[in-house]
Amino acid sequence: MAKFSKKVLLFFLGLFLLGSVTTETLAHEMYYMGSSPISLKWNNIVSGRAQLKINGDNLSSFYTSSPNSYYSIARDSWNGAAGKVSCMQESFSSATVRFYTADATLWEFLFGLIFQYDFLGLAEIFSPSNAAIIDEYSAINSQGKIAYANILLTPYTSSFTNVTSVRYTMCHEIGHVLGLGHPDIGNPNPSTPQSIMLSSFTNQTYYSPQQHDLDDLTAKY
Amino acid sequence: MKGKIILVSSVALAAFFVFLFMTLKVPKTGSLSNEQTAVLTQEQVNALRAAYPLHSGVPSFATMKMPSLQDIIDRADTLLYAKVLGKIDPYEIEFSAGALQRKDSFFGYDLEVIRDSAGKLKKGANVTVSANAVIKELYPSLRKGMEIIIPISKSSFKGKQYDFSSLGMFYVTDGGYAISAYNMEDAIAKDGTHVSLLLKTLWGMKKK
Numbered sequence: 001m002a003k004f005s006k007k008v009l010l011f012f013l014g015l016f017l018l019g020s021v022t023t024e025t026l027a028h029e030m031y032y033m034g035s036s037p038i039s040l041k042w043n044n045i046v047s048g049r050a051q052l053k054i055n056g057d058n059l060s061s062f063y064t065s066s067p068n069s070y071y072s073i074a075r076d077s078w079n080g081a082a083g084k085v086s087c088m089q090e091s092f093s094s095a096t097v098r099f100y101t102a103d104a105t106l107w108e109f110l111f112g113l114i115f116q117y118d119f120l121g122l123a124e125i126f127s128p129s130n131a132a133i134i135d136e137y138s139a140i141n142s143q144g145k146i147a148y149a150n151i152l153l154t155p156y157t158s159s160f161t162n163v164t165s166v167r168y169t170m171c172h173e174i175g176h177v178l179g180l181g182h183p184d185i186g187n188p189n190p191s192t193p194q195s196i197m198l199s200s201f202t203n204q205t206y207y208s209p210q211q212h213d214l215d216d217l218t219a220k221y
Numbered sequence: 222m223k224g225k226i227i228l229v230s231s232v233a234l235a236a237f238f239v240f241l242f243m244t245l246k247v248p249k250t251g252s253l254s255n256e257q258t259a260v261l262t263q264e265q266v267n268a269l270r271a272a273y274p275l276h277s278g279v280p281s282f283a284t285m286k287m288p289s290l291q292d293i294i295d296r297a298d299t300l301l302y303a304k305v306l307g308k309i310d311p312y313e314i315e316f317s318a319g320a321l322q323r324k325d326s327f328f329g330y331d332l333e334v335i336r337d338s339a340g341k342l343k344k345g346a347n348v349t350v351s352a353n354a355v356i357k358e359l360y361p362s363l364r365k366g367m368e369i370i371i372p373i374s375k376s377s378f379k380g381k382q383y384d385f386s387s388l389g390m391f392y393v394t395d396g397g398y399a400i401s402a403y404n405m406e407d408a409i410a411k412d413g414t415h416v417s418l419l420l421k422t423l424w425g426m427k428k429k
């Protein structure tokens with residue numbers, strides 16, 4: 001009996017340790033095959049830092065002009081994060097991360113008439129062989145590498161509830177470009193930490209990467 | 222001897238089903254004196270969830286602000302009570318505007334109209350609803366033969382008939398009760414309402 005209890009105790013201790021190791025060392029990924037994460041990382045890494053060359057020429061003045069300067073704040077928001085990211089302004093033709101303000105027809109094409117006012121932004125990521133990474137299968141085929149990305153933003157700027165929601169959305173989408181997934185949904189152990197990567201904007205008051213996001217970056221890069 | 226065993230097993234099996242039926246107490250349409258106002262209890266709704274799971278997915282790459290049930294009703298052309306005839310084969314539409322050119326894949330379903338809240342589509346009419354694959358994770362997977370309440374809007378894209386929403390979508394159970402297909406608070410609050418009453422209530426919410 002005592003022997004049995006000891007075994008049970010050891011089993012649960014093992015389980016607990018396994019659990020704590022798992023949550024500490026794995027970043028939230030965008031895709032999982034069953035419960036196994038599929039790691040996606042930026043392809044161009046120099047001295048341990050993902051090199052994001054960002055351009056905002058195709059953004060409307062709502063996103064670029066002062067006093068809010070949404071674009072430049074978003075571009076710089078991940079620069080130096082956890083010592084793993086460099087974000088640089090780049091010309092449109094040489095950029096690897098291009099921001100666009102979508103036009104109304106594109107927004108309807110993507111989200112339909114019923115949802116077009118609910119979607120604030122969309123990141124689209126591509127592998128080094130120019131394949132869009134859109135699900136777990138294309139994620140596996142990409143060899144885990146993201147070479148470039150487009151970030152599309154809503155033409156319906158009144159869909160944003162406040163200044164913070166614009167900033168949150170733009171910073172959030174760059175997080176996806178870095179390969180980060182949502183902690184609160186779409187993974188085997190969902191949780192709701194303070195994070196720029198939470199799946200929807202509700203009433204968050206922050207608009208830059210949080211400790212959780214820096215930990216995810218450290219685990220990934 | 223063999224006959225006796227079969228008889229005993231049959232009685233036991235029958236008793237088990239009677240017990241199951243009494244425990245769940247899901248009323249059938251025919252047995253109701255006033256089906257318009259009948260509402261299932263939370264326990265009965267919970268029991269039905271095994272067959273009609275609540276979906277809560279969101280697209281992996283998009284930032285979304287969750288709309289309310291009121292928003293969905295206001296934006297939909299109509300609310301259909303329909304039967305799922307089956308999944309359509311995914312198809313592609315090319316799009317070109319300004320600096321962006323693309324070809325996207327669409328998924329969806331063929332439906333048979335049982336009732337149209339707006340009163341434009343006839344009972345038995347077939348409609349096709351579809352959505353861009355970039356938001357596929359927002360939608361539950363519907364099975365052939367299922368009955369649903371579904372918000373739809375006429376698409377303005379050539380080759381695409383209706384847009385549809387997973388939010389504000391309800392499964393209609395065998396007994397004629399509706400339970401929310403998507404995990405949104407104001408829709409779940411209506412779980413267990415009889416389909417006729419729910420259609421009337423939801424359509425009545427629409428701002429004219």
Ligand SMILES: [Zn+2]
Pocket residue numbers: 172176182197198199280281282283284
């Ligand atoms: Zn996201």
